[in-house]
Amino acid sequence: MSNIIKTALLLSGLLWQSFGLASDTGWLTSPQNDHAKVRLQADTRDPAAPRVLLSLQLESGWKTYWQNPGEGGIAPEILWDKPEPAAQWHWPVPRRFDVSGISTQGYQGDVSLPISLTRNGGEALTGTLRLSTCSNVCILTDYPFTLALDGAAPDGFDLAYAKAMSTLPQAMPGTVTLEAGYRQNQLQLTADNPQGWQDPQIFLQRLEGAEFGEPSLDVQGNTLIARIPVSDGWQGDAPDIRHQPLGLVLASGEQAWQSEVRIGEPLTLPSGGQSLLWLLGAALLGGLILNLMPCVLPVLALKLGSVLQLESRERRPVRLQFLAASAGILVSFWALALMSTLLRATQGAVGWGIQFQSVWFIGFMVVVTALFCANLLGLFELRLPSNLNTRLATSGGQGLGGHFLQGCFATLLATPCSAPFLGTAVAFALGAPLGQLWLIFTALGVGMSLPWLLIAAVPRLALWLPKPGRWMGRLRTLLGLMMLGSSLWLLSLLGNHVGSFWMLILMALMLTALLLAVVWRHGIRTLTLGLALSCLLGGALLLGGAFTLDSKPQQDRVDWQPLSEQAIALALAQNKRVFVDVTADWCITCKANKFNVLLRDDVQQALSAPDVVALRGDWSRPSDTIASFLRQRGSVAIPFNQIYGPGLTDGEILSPLLDRSTLLATLSQAGIAPSQGETK
Numbered sequence: 001m002s003n004i005i006k007t008a009l010l011l012s013g014l015l016w017q018s019f020g021l022a023s024d025t026g027w028l029t030s031p032q033n034d035h036a037k038v039r040l041q042a043d044t045r046d047p048a049a050p051r052v053l054l055s056l057q058l059e060s061g062w063k064t065y066w067q068n069p070g071e072g073g074i075a076p077e078i079l080w081d082k083p084e085p086a087a088q089w090h091w092p093v094p095r096r097f098d099v100s101g102i103s104t105q106g107y108q109g110d111v112s113l114p115i116s117l118t119r120n121g122g123e124a125l126t127g128t129l130r131l132s133t134c135s136n137v138c139i140l141t142d143y144p145f146t147l148a149l150d151g152a153a154p155d156g157f158d159l160a161y162a163k164a165m166s167t168l169p170q171a172m173p174g175t176v177t178l179e180a181g182y183r184q185n186q187l188q189l190t191a192d193n194p195q196g197w198q199d200p201q202i203f204l205q206r207l208e209g210a211e212f213g214e215p216s217l218d219v220q221g222n223t224l225i226a227r228i229p230v231s232d233g234w235q236g237d238a239p240d241i242r243h244q245p246l247g248l249v250l251a252s253g254e255q256a257w258q259s260e261v262r263i264g265e266p267l268t269l270p271s272g273g274q275s276l277l278w279l280l281g282a283a284l285l286g287g288l289i290l291n292l293m294p295c296v297l298p299v300l301a302l303k304l305g306s307v308l309q310l311e312s313r314e315r316r317p318v319r320l321q322f323l324a325a326s327a328g329i330l331v332s333f334w335a336l337a338l339m340s341t342l343l344r345a346t347q348g349a350v351g352w353g354i355q356f357q358s359v360w361f362i363g364f365m366v367v368v369t370a371l372f373c374a375n376l377l378g379l380f381e382l383r384l385p386s387n388l389n390t391r392l393a394t395s396g397g398q399g400l401g402g403h404f405l406q407g408c409f410a411t412l413l414a415t416p417c418s419a420p421f422l423g424t425a426v427a428f429a430l431g432a433p434l435g436q437l438w439l440i441f442t443a444l445g446v447g448m449s450l451p452w453l454l455i456a457a458v459p460r461l462a463l464w465l466p467k468p469g470r471w472m473g474r475l476r477t478l479l480g481l482m483m484l485g486s487s488l489w490l491l492s493l494l495g496n497h498v499g500s501f502w503m504l505i506l507m508a509l510m511l512t513a514l515l516l517a518v519v520w521r522h523g524i525r526t527l528t529l530g531l532a533l534s535c536l537l538g539g540a541l542l543l544g545g546a547f548t549l550d551s552k553p554q555q556d557r558v559d560w561q562p563l564s565e566q567a568i569a570l571a572l573a574q575n576k577r578v579f580v581d582v583t584a585d586w587c588i589t590c591k592a593n594k595f596n597v598l599l600r601d602d603v604q605q606a607l608s609a610p611d612v613v614a615l616r617g618d619w620s621r622p623s624d625t626i627a628s629f630l631r632q633r634g635s636v637a638i639p640f641n642q643i644y645g646p647g648l649t650d651g652e653i654l655s656p657l658l659d660r661s662t663l664l665a666t667l668s669q670a671g672i673a674p675s676q677g678e679t680k
Contacts, residue, residue: 024146024154033141036058036133040145042125043153043161049261050085050125052115053161054078058108062135065106066094068206072102074132074140076113081126085119092167093106093249093256094203096214099649102565103214105203112164124148133173136646169249170554172259176250180232181267182242187212188267189226191250197224198253205247206230209239213632223292224250280443287447320457321403326449328407331447337438364495370487370510374517407452484514492585556599558607563617563629568644569621571613575644577670579607582626582638589656590639597658606667645670 023042030036037057041196045048054076056064067089078087091113094105096353117125123146132140172178175195181188189202197219204212213229230238242263249258446453494503563566563580571578581598599602607614617626619638624649630640633653641654641663648670654663 021146028143030141033139035062038129038143040147041154042147044151044156045151045153046148051161052118053164054113055113056111060359062133063097063106063108064131064133070104071211073104076123078133078649079128079130083121085117089113090168093169093251098214114161116165125167138598168260169256172257178259178261180261180263181265182263183266185230185238187228187230189588191224193222196222200224201251202226203249207241207246242284283443284447287444288450290448322452324403325407325611326452328404329449330445332408333441339439366487366491534615557604558614559615563615567615575646577612577667579614580642582619582640584619584638587638593639593658597660600660603660606664615673643667643670647672
């Protein structure tokens, strides 16, 4: 009998012990995920309002997510069994992670999340914790659990729960004032703090239908200015989020506050004076460098020819000619600013040189350059009505309208080129308030006009040219052939729209028509020279893409794959390096990069390595995917090249004008993984 009593007492003790431990799951692991441990503890002294503490232990280099994960990831959640309690999660202040151009918010290491519950019945708290953990790869793990309602709390629970609550952001003090506004695809926020800001951070809670990117923060005095990109989560335009309440967390040094603000109309934000001045300087320099690009050289040569044809070459006519051309450049840049403004207002794609994606614009430019070529070859002369010609002459203009059009024409031909400093200035302008957009485009126009304005200010520079003579006829023919080369290049861009066969037919028809017109105008004696020059031009066009200056044929042996965000993420997950090349047939700088750098043997060998994934995006024709890809990286111009890898998880953007040694060095650096425990 005594043995039966002893056994009963032992079993009851074990049963009581198991009930006591049922409010603490202990550390749970999963065979599918050995990088994380989870633990749930419950204080059930108030069965109607139990408290739960979720503790996470993550290995070095692994992370999980905040209530709003950002542009990727899944926040921890509990799938409760019936009856499902009402749960209020309390989230500690997260940190920001940026990988492959994607901004996320979450935690690393050890973190505890307090949870307050309200329940109406049930014998136990049962459910499944779903946890997403990520490093180079992401794992979604389920942890089933049961917490008994035993009317007690595990040992040390109160201290652990209080410690977790102390990591939460506090209520926003009344001394800090918030204001939020929204313009197309951008949330604007200002926060005034009399105590100032130290290493500020901002984290935004979820908003239905909208996804927030990485904030751009600027501190001016005691005011924090935040500009946050907004999308629909699928790289498309965001919905109108005005008049909606938005929860947020603001951190300054060791302090963190949470609050809610209602989003209003666009704010008038103070501009960062130094950064704006720097961008204006970059715009001036970028516009100046455009004059050195091969797209603009034929127009500069045309301008040179017009000066040489002046019989007297007095200062005043020279000055007026170059002022008129400068005005054409400025007006053209203002027209581009207007086009960008209208595209932004209509949700259209905005980018530098995107008009060359239109078959109609290319066709128009072909006709214009062909007419310039025919005029320089002496096939026809543009003559104004006598009364208008007299009016212009008496005002000292001598056909100023033509020089104005030359400036416009130079600007149009410059847009396929992405000069150094130009991309930075244009990218800022197209995302800035409209006033700054117009200011930067004006600076670009002034920068490109500087050489023309210099001659207008000091006409003596143009007067130093040789006096007119028979050599001018030969120079005019040379200028006409240069313009013919520009026209044939523009015509080659139609291959993407009408096919290579019809493009070649159009080229042949243009050359034949010009030859016949030259023979008809100047006689049969010019036929031999015309045929020789045509063969020379045709051969240069056909062989220029296949041969370099050293007469060795170049072939692209790289296995290029289509560009996508998923391809970059997959390659990084496999610890591979990634080379991104966004190009277009109409981009002159892209062609220079191709023949001078990308087709070189050592670069070809490096890009063909087994651990390198080469991704190419062709923007010759409109593509919302490529436009969004560039916009996510703060760029609107091409060429665009970027390198990723274990050592460059955030990606390194290269200069528009590629340098072979820099490319190879950056590609090598991308393959060096950070040391253990280091987080990129």
